Amino acid sequence: MNVDLSRRSFLKLTGAGIAATSLGAMGFGEAEAAEAAHVRPFKLTMTTETRNTCPYCSVACGIIIYSKGDIRKGEAADIIHIEGDVDHPTNRGTLCPKGAALKDFVKSPSRLKYPMQRKPGSDKFERISWNDAFDRIARLMKDDRDANLITHNQSGVPVNRWTTVGMLAASATTNETAWATFKFAKGLGIVGFDNQARV
């Protein structure tokens, strides 16, 4: 058979062939592919969008967390999807593989969700309340600072150095929060201060 095929028609035909072959290779028949394309836009309908920052590294990419369930009505909110925030100046919607897998991080059975304490002499961690955790941290910090603060150097110059406690802060944060965190540490005289970007 003699087929009259222009260059443009040939390209259209081969392009359609490649798309069909690719969908077939992924296990999509024509009907399934059409159904997936139809359902996709509705996946996030009726969800709550919450903007946040990826907690993994110092790039601090912006993310949007999509959850179902209205906690103001007493419903349990459940995160169903996390993606990059297209309006964020750092990543403009993109995420690296770690950030793209954030939902698994949030839902991991081994994720730490509340303060834990291993008491002196114990071989296991026990859950404690946030108030107990804050009280204990404040008590230990106050006692240690009172006992070890170096107020003056050998020449009598005021230095207010607290060298027996270190602080490790998160780097995935805004400039403003980082500024406040730095002021908090240096206001107390903490010398050993670092964040996860260098760890």
Ligand code: SF4
């Ligand atoms: S998405 Fe990747 S690059 Fe961005 S903050 Fe998270 S871990 Fe870092």
